[in-house]
Amino acid sequence: MVYRIAHADEYLAITGVWIDTVKITKSAWVWPLQRCQRFSIQPEDYSLNLQAMTREKLQFLLPVVFTVGPDVNQRGGAPSRVHHSQESSEDHGDALIKYAMLLAEGDSKSGSGKAHIENIVKGIIEGETRVLVSALTMEEIFTEREEFKKRIFRNIQSELDQFGLKIYNANVKELRDAPNSNYFNSLSQKAHEGAINQARIDVAEAQRRGNVGEAQRVGEQNREIAKINAETAVQKTVRDSEKAQAEATLATRKTQYNRDVSIVQIEANRATEARDEELRRDVEVKRAQTELERLRASDVVKATILKESKQQAADAKNYEEQARSNAAFYSEQKAADAHAYKTRIHAEATYLAAAKQAEADLIRQQKEAAGLSAMAHAYADMSSAFGGPAGLIQYLMIEKGVYTELAKANAEAVRGLNPKMTIWNTGAQAGSEGSGSQGTSMGGMDSIRNVYQMLPPLMSTINDQTGISLPEWAFGKLAHQISDTEVNGTAVTDMSPAIKTTTVAKAK
Numbered sequence: 445m446v447y448r449i450a451h452a453d454e455y456l457a458i459t460g461v462w463i464d465t466v467k468i469t470k471s472a473w474v475w476p477l478q479r480c481q482r483f484s485i486q487p488e489d490y491s492l493n494l495q496a497m498t499r500e501k502l503q504f505l506l507p508v509v510f511t512v513g514p515d516v517n518q519r520g521g522a523p524s525r526v527h528h529s530q531e532s533s534e535d536h537g538d539a540l541i542k543y544a545m546l547l548a549e550g551d552s553k554s555g556s557g558k559a560h561i562e563n564i565v566k567g568i569i570e571g572e573t574r575v576l577v578s579a580l581t582m583e584e585i586f587t588e589r590e591e592f593k594k595r596i597f598r599n600i601q602s603e604l605d606q607f608g609l610k611i612y613n614a615n616v617k618e619l620r621d622a623p624n625s626n627y628f629n630s631l632s633q634k635a636h637e638g639a640i641n642q643a644r645i646d647v648a649e650a651q652r653r654g655n656v657g658e659a660q661r662v663g664e665q666n667r668e669i670a671k672i673n674a675e676t677a678v679q680k681t682v683r684d685s686e687k688a689q690a691e692a693t694l695a696t697r698k699t700q701y702n703r704d705v706s707i708v709q710i711e712a713n714r715a716t717e718a719r720d721e722e723l724r725r726d727v728e729v730k731r732a733q734t735e736l737e738r739l740r741a742s743d744v745v746k747a748t749i750l751k752e753s754k755q756q757a758a759d760a761k762n763y764e765e766q767a768r769s770n771a772a773f774y775s776e777q778k779a780a781d782a783h784a785y786k787t788r789i790h791a792e793a794t795y796l797a798a799a800k801q802a803e804a805d806l807i808r809q810q811k812e813a814a815g816l817s818a819m820a821h822a823y824a825d826m827s828s829a830f831g832g833p834a835g836l837i838q839y840l841m842i843e844k845g846v847y848t849e850l851a852k853a854n855a856e857a858v859r860g861l862n863p864k865m866t867i868w869n870t871g872a873q874a875g876s877e878g879s880g881s882q883g884t885s886m887g888g889m890d891s892i893r894n895v896y897q898m899l900p901p902l903m904s905t906i907n908d909q910t911g912i913s914l915p916e917w918a919f920g921k922l923a924h925q926i927s928d929t930e931v932n933g934t935a936v937t938d939m940s941p942a943i944k945t946t947t948v949a950k951a952k
Contacts (some may be wrong), residue, residue: 446474450482457481457544483547483557485540487513487612489566496577498585504911506573507617510600512565515539517608546882553825564607572599585619593617737826748817751809758805819832879901 449471458467460478474480494506518539550560576595577585585592595612602951604611769791827836841847907913 446480448472448474448480453486454482454876455483455540455544457483457540466544468538468539468544479776481544481548483544485514485516485543487511488558488562490562492566492569494570494573496574498577498580498582500581502582504582504619506577506619508569508573508596509615510565510569510611510616511613511614512604512609512611513610515605516744518608519609519663539605539608539610542606546607561607561609565609568603569600572596572603579896589616626724630926737823738843740822741826741836742844744816744819744823745840745844745846747812747819751812751816753807758802762802765794767952769794812925 448456450469456469456472458469458472458474458478458480459465461475462913463478472480488511490512492510494508495503496506497503510617516539546561546564547557550557573596576592576599578690593614594614597611597618598950600614601611773788773791775787823836826839827833830836832837
């Protein structure tokens, strides 16, 4: 068993077992007891020089070239028998089957299938062409060349169909005289002589028309020359007049043009000067507006600083008055209950007076703030011009030299300072080990104790750092009282009802 594959321009013809006639395919397995034959489907050219006779008994030579090959488009198929689970198909009514059988017949008879097919094709072409020519006249063959070609094509194709062949191209060349015949030569001479005689007649007629026309042209030429000379003289006079008029018009227009140019130049210079003055005026206006906004921003900053300083002074004064009233109240309470009541009344009166003064200051500051608010609306436009509040603030601080002043103030603030640090501990860490057990017995009083232990060193630290001394009645006595209650780190539980605490240890 061999697997055979045909080339692109070939087919395989397989015969033998399991195939009724011939199987045409491109590739197939060739089984034992089967025969495979390759054959080409390339068309072949058949050139013939036919000697034919017309209906008028005129013999001539008819050179033709036909391109003939297998008709690969006319295919037919039917399923074949199946043997050993193998499926195949055989082509019936197929042009390729007819062509393959014709090749096989030629191989069996003459040993060459191509020669056999060539003899058949040439015989069909010669026979059909002679039959067709014998039914036509020479004039019909000449005048109806295309129809003659189509009839030859149809007649020959109908005969070639039975062999699976197809005419791909048919070319009929020029007709020629057969041996011992001068028909086409005579026709050619006749046409040649007729053309020569007609040419002579045409030449004579052309010469006659040329002589007459030449004389006419000479006379017309002389008349036209005289007429042209006269018209030229008249036209020269007219042109001279028009030239003088055009020169005068040109001079006038040049004068007008120069005048218009001068006017336009003067107007342009005046417009440029006016535009320059307008731009200068706009620059001055914008410069004045910028200076005004700068002054307004400066006033706003000053007003803000003044407001804050006054607010701080008022708060300090309020705090001082409140502290003074509280000190007087608590000192008089220690002296006597009756005197304390009187002192409290006096302190409340003093507090109310201070509150009234604070309210008056607040109202005054609100009025000042209203004025500043009106000014702030003006600065809002500046803020938009500088891209937002941040841009406005930066502009004002740069304009007023705030950054420089702040740097100087910070330098002066830290100059000569001697900072102190104070660290203190409370609870068991500050006393002896025994204080821890005592603190446990105190329960929830530890938190209160730690707070009061922290106050004396805190007040001392504030005094060291800022120089501010708090009232002695509040913290001085309290520190003294706490120090009196320290007994070797042991918690003291018998104290006044106001404060109960434990030992405190302070470290600086």
